[in-house]
Amino acid sequence: VATKKTNKKPLLLDLGIPSLVPEWKNMFNASTLLTDISAGVTVGCVAVPLSLAIALASGVPAEVGLVTAAVSGIAGGLLGGTTLAVTGPAAAISLLIVGAVQAHGLEALPFITLATGGLQLASGVTRVGVVAKLVPVSVIAGFTVGVGTLILSGQVPKALGMSSPAGLNPVELIGYVGSNLSAVDPASAALAIGTSAAMFGLPKIHPKIPSALIAVGGATAATHIFGLDVALIGSLPSGLEAFQFGMPAMPSTDALPSLIATTLLIYSMTSVESLLSCAALEKMRKTSYKHNPDQELIGQGLANIGSGFFMGMPVTSVIARSGLNARLNAQTRLPALVQAGFVFSSVAFMSSSIATIPMPALSGVLITTGIGMLSPVEFKHCYAVQKADAVPFATTIAGMLSMGLAEGIGIGCATALAMELKNNGMSFDAARMNIQEHIVSTPLHLEDEASSLLPGSYSGQHTFKLNGPINFVSMFAIDDLMERIKDRHYSHEDPIVLDLKGVTALEFTGIEELVNRLNEVSDGVPVQMINCTDAIHSALDQCDPTQQISRFSTSFEAEITDAK
Numbered sequence: 001v002a003t004k005k006t007n008k009k010p011l012l013l014d015l016g017i018p019s020l021v022p023e024w025k026n027m028f029n030a031s032t033l034l035t036d037i038s039a040g041v042t043v044g045c046v047a048v049p050l051s052l053a054i055a056l057a058s059g060v061p062a063e064v065g066l067v068t069a070a071v072s073g074i075a076g077g078l079l080g081g082t083t084l085a086v087t088g089p090a091a092a093i094s095l096l097i098v099g100a101v102q103a104h105g106l107e108a109l110p111f112i113t114l115a116t117g118g119l120q121l122a123s124g125v126t127r128v129g130v131v132a133k134l135v136p137v138s139v140i141a142g143f144t145v146g147v148g149t150l151i152l153s154g155q156v157p158k159a160l161g162m163s164s165p166a167g168l169n170p171v172e173l174i175g176y177v178g179s180n181l182s183a184v185d186p187a188s189a190a191l192a193i194g195t196s197a198a199m200f201g202l203p204k205i206h207p208k209i210p211s212a213l214i215a216v217g218g219a220t221a222a223t224h225i226f227g228l229d230v231a232l233i234g235s236l237p238s239g240l241e242a243f244q245f246g247m248p249a250m251p252s253t254d255a256l257p258s259l260i261a262t263t264l265l266i267y268s269m270t271s272v273e274s275l276l277s278c279a280a281l282e283k284m285r286k287t288s289y290k291h292n293p294d295q296e297l298i299g300q301g302l303a304n305i306g307s308g309f310f311m312g313m314p315v316t317s318v319i320a321r322s323g324l325n326a327r328l329n330a331q332t333r334l335p336a337l338v339q340a341g342f343v344f345s346s347v348a349f350m351s352s353s354i355a356t357i358p359m360p361a362l363s364g365v366l367i368t369t370g371i372g373m374l375s376p377v378e379f380k381h382c383y384a385v386q387k388a389d390a391v392p393f394a395t396t397i398a399g400m401l402s403m404g405l406a407e408g409i410g411i412g413c414a415t416a417l418a419m420e421l422k423n424n425g426m427s428f429d430a431a432r433m434n435i436q437e438h439i440v441s442t443p444l445h446l447e448d449e450a451s452s453l454l455p456g457s458y459s460g461q462h463t464f465k466l467n468g469p470i471n472f473v474s475m476f477a478i479d480d481l482m483e484r485i486k487d488r489h490y491s492h493e494d495p496i497v498l499d500l501k502g503v504t505a506l507e508f509t510g511i512e513e514l515v516n517r518l519n520e521v522s523d524g525v526p527v528q529m530i531n532c533t534d535a536i537h538s539a540l541d542q543c544d545p546t547q548q549i550s551r552f553s554t555s556f557e558a559e560i561t562d563a564k
Contacts, residue, residue, distance in 0.1 A: 009127045009483065015079065015302075016124075016295045023083065023289055027334040039328035040338020043321050045210035047073075047088055047339050048346050050321070052216075052233070052357065053365040054089040057151055058097040060106065060313055062233050062354070063242045063347065065089050068312035070344040071243075072303035076317065077336025080299030081292035082278040084285060086321040086336050087303045088343075089313060091369045092273055093266065095147050096405055097313050100262050104255065110248035110311045112263050117304025119267045124297030130479045132271035132297070136472040137509040138389035139412035140272060141379035142396025146408055148373025149401065151366055159192030159363035161185025161230065170401060187228040188360040191219045195364025196371075208328055212365055219361035231359040236351040243347070244311050265406050266314050274300045274317040276378070279516050281319065285326040290520050381542040382508040389508065392416035420473055423505060433474035433510070435481050436465040438499075461495075462488070463530075467502035472509035482517050490525045501531035512543040519548055528552065 027036070047069050055065025069088040076087025100112055123129045153170035157163070162183050164176050198215035223230060236242065251259050275293055282291040296317065303315055325335050346354065382389040392415040400408030424430040439462055464481060468474075490496055496518070518527050528550045529536070540551055 012125045012127065012294060012298065015298055016081075016292070017079075019289075019292075019295070020079065023333055024078070027332045027337075029332065032331040033334070035328075036330055036332055036334040037338055039325055039330040040335035041342055042208065042210055042328055043086055043325050043335055044339035044342025044346075045213040046324060047086070047321055047343050048354075049212040049216040049357075049362070049365055050091075050369075051089050051343065052354070053212075053362040053369070054091055054094050055313075056359070056362050057091065057094040057155070057366050058089070058313060059101045060097065060109065061236075063236045063351075064311070064313055066343055066347045066354075067242050067310055068307045068315060070340050070347060071310045071312060072307045072315040073336055073340030073343065075306045076299050076303035076315070077333050077340065078299070079295070079302050080278075080317065080336075081294065081296030082281055082317065082322075083287040083289045083333055084322060084325050084330050084335075085278050085281055085296075085317040086325055086339060087300065087315050087317050088321065090270075090273060090316040090318050091151065091366070091373065092144060092147055093269055093314060093316060095150055096266050096269060099405055100266065103262065104251070104259055107249055108251055108255075108259065109313055110308045111251060112259065112266060112308075113304050113312055113314045114248050114308030115263045116267045116270060116314050117301045117306075117308060119263070119301070120271055120297045120304060121301030123271065124294045124299075124301055127294045129271070129275070129293045129297045130475050132268060132275060133293075133475050133509070133513060134472060135268065135272050135409075135413060136389075136392060136416040136507070137276070137378050137512065138382045138393045139396050139409060139416060140276060141376040141382060142393040142412050143269070143400070143405075143409055144373050144376045144378075145393075146397045146400035146405070148370045149397070150370075151373070152370030155363045155366045155370065159188060159360050159367060161188030161360065185230070188230050188358075191223065191228070191230060191358050191360040192364035192367065194222070195219045195361045196368045199365065199368040208324075216357060216361045216365065219364070220357050223358045223361075224356065228358070233355050233357045233359065233362075236347075236355050238351050239348050242351070245309055246311065248308055248311070261406075265409070269409070270300065270304070270314050270316045271297060277317045277319040277322060279512075281317075281322045281326060282516075284323060287331075290523075291516075292520070378508075381512070384542050385506055385508040385511065385539045388419060389416075391419065416472065420469065420471055420507070424469060428473070431469060431471070431473050433466055433468050433470050433477045433503075435477060435484070436467065436502075437484070438463055438465055461497055463497045463499045465499040465502055467504075469505035469507065470503055470510040470514060471505065471507035474510045475513060478510070478514050478517055481514075482521050485518075485521050490522075492525055495526040495528050496522060498527070498529045499531050500529055500533075500536055503533075503536065506535060506539045508539070508542065511539045515540065515543045515549060526550065 051065035051069040052062050055062050072087045080087065101109055149170055153173045157173065157177055162180060164173060168176060195215045198218060199211045202209045202211035202214060274296055278291055278296050300317060307315055379393055392412045395415045396408050396412030399411035420431045485496055530552045532551045532553055537551055
């Protein structure tokens with residue numbers, strides 16, 4: 001039976017708050033309070049210079065980055081779907097924001113942010129966040145490299161104290177710099193290079209050092225000690241004046257079609273970026289609260305709505321700050337709130353000091369960020385599972401650099417979909433996974449050196465048989481499988497068994513989603529995959545390196561009967 005109706009998931013009209021109350025109570029646990037406050041302050045030290053730099057890269061005033069980080073950090077921290085995640089401005093979507101500002105004006109950005117948050121909130125409440133996962137990870141990796149390349153090439157002239165013509169692509173920008181080396185300002189170049197070098201070098205001394213703060217602080221001190229003549233951030237709104245609460249201006253009817261397209265693009269990319277970041281964070285450090293994608297979209301939605309009401313820009317859950325939070329041994333959601341409070345304090349009480357930061361130092365921060373985006377670990381996983389993923393990865397980058405961000409993403413997605421259809425007879429049904437439920441009616445002899453730890457026979461075992469490719473097109477089928485598993489109410493003595501003999505192809509987006517969702521819904525129940533080929537073992541090594549899911553091969557095909 002390839003399809004089967006499952007109970008419709010109830011709406012999260014309570015915004016998931018009942019499940020979050022224990023999380024909120026844990027924030028005041030005396031045994032973790034000092035550790036969490038220390039972690040929050042350290043993350044805040046990183047968030048301030050990064051938020052300033054990302055505001056610069058996004059084409060918005062510096063204070064917008066800080067206000068956005070302060071406001072969104074609270075909602076995302078309290079209501080997000082991952083305990084240790086930190087929400088704020090993200091370099092990965094900075095160029096999308098630049099495009100939005102250039103196309104619609106800075107006054108339209110709060111409306112775009114508010115609308116993005118509204119769509120995320122609706123997706124989380126209605127539990128259709130799976131739609132955001134239809135973008136292949138290979139395309140996301142290509143997007144990351146494309147953004148890193150554009151940030152890097154765009155900041156090099158600024159770091160050198162040069163003003164470049166608008167509209168140049170990365171190759172033209174580098175050519176322009178090369179032909180105008182006489183215009184380089186040594187002071188600007190020294191500050192940018194010093195900032196970038198400090199950001200690369202300090203974490204090697206100790207991974208918990210807030211390298212961005214020290215690098216920017218050092219550059220600021222050097223600027224004023226030696227009287228360097230470089231551009232500064234300049235005056236900022238003082239104190240609470242920076243926090244302008246209000247209803248975003250409604251766009252004109254004529255502007256709505258293009259504004260809607262921009263909003264949908266930002267919604268999809270911020271949602272995917274947040275979900276990928278939180279999935280990576282969950283693997284980095286597990287907590288008692290299991291990562292919940294629908295709850296994450298609710299938290300990010302409310303964070304973006306809050307940012308929109310304070311005239312801010314779109315945000316995501318950011319892996320760099322979240323990962324630092326985990327490495328600092330944070331235990332609860334408190335550090336996310338503390339770092340938001342730290343950013344708020346910097347705006348309210350230190351705006352005059354922030355105004356003295358040299359712009360080349362922020363360019364140095366962005367250059368470091370851009371370089372870090374040129375080698376996304378996600379692509380390495382994609383390529384290890386399916387070499388053909390290099391094609392949508394490359395077409396995404398090429399499209400972004402030659403045509404534009406939206407065009408590049410569209411080309412990458414279309415390429416990935418066309419490849420899946422071509423490999424499966426140009427049929428959408430054949431291009432996605434389908435599920436059968438059956439009962440194993442003959443013993444299966446496991447071929448695995450760890451088989452002594454598990455039952456030697458699966459006779460009588462209820463099993464989910466997966467057929468066809470496991471890929472990004474299979475997201476709804478994976479979602480359906482999770483609902484079926486929940487409906488069976490497994491006990492800890494009754495393993496969840498998946499038979500993978502019918503799997504015809506693997507793509508990283510699909511297999512990672514399957515593994516992540518199985519780990520979420522299993523809740524301590526053992527998960528076992530049988531009839532695993534060498535290709536399946538290799539793919540699982542990429543997304544489940546610690547083997548939380550047991551994998552087995554069998555010596556012969558079992559006789560099965562359909563489950564009733």
